[in-house]
Amino acid sequence: MNVTEMKNAKADKYAGIRKVISMMIHCVDCDDEECALMPYCLDFQDLLCHQEECFEKKCNLRFGVAACDASRKYLRHCLSCSKPECPICAPLRIIWPEGDEDIESLKEHLDAFREFVL
Secondary structure, eight states, X not given: OOHHHHHHHHHHHHHHHHXXXXXXXXXXXXXXXXXXXXXXXXXXXXXXXXXXXXXXXXXXOEETTEXXXXXXXXXXXXXXXXXTTXXXXXXXXXXXXXXXXXXXXXXXXXXXXXXXXX
């Protein structure tokens, strides 16, 4: 694998992690039975319910495209990251910039996640 292919593979990996984090943020309070993100939204809601009661360190139980342990690690990172150039978090900060109306909702979601991912 050459340098360009490795960079593309990393970019794809980071994009996948951002999708998982974004879906978890979305599904925390989504109660729309006709949500445009179905069936993924239900998978992630099931994942969050599972994580509230899962204490297994290396749980690999999968909910659609996301696994318990991996998504927990992604959230831990997101909650503690302060690097302005982080390839995972910086794009999420653009989606929800400081001062945006949804930033308070995002903070509420992250606080809710903090209770069971840290």
